[in-house]
Amino acid sequence: MDKKLQCPECKNDITLEKEFSDGDVIECSFCGIELEVVGKNEDGTLRVEIIEEEK
Numbered sequence: 001m002d003k004k005l006q007c008p009e010c011k012n013d014i015t016l017e018k019e020f021s022d023g024d025v026i027e028c029s030f031c032g033i034e035l036e037v038v039g040k041n042e043d044g045t046l047r048v049e050i051i052e053e054e055k
């Protein structure tokens with residue numbers, strides 16, 4: 001089963017090549033934003049939050 005995640009920033013579908021757990025960071029290959037896994041939805045898809053870079 002392919003696991004996919006829709007990037008909240010650019011709305012592209014990111015294909016996940018491994019299992020992710022809470023606290024893991026996923027980098028969107030389309031826009032380069034970093035997303036932190038914060039949990040799972042009832043349908044098994046990952047819940048993520050955009051990591052705001054403050055530099």
Ligand SMILES: [Zn+2]
Nearest residue numbers: 007010028031
């Ligand atoms: Zn993106």
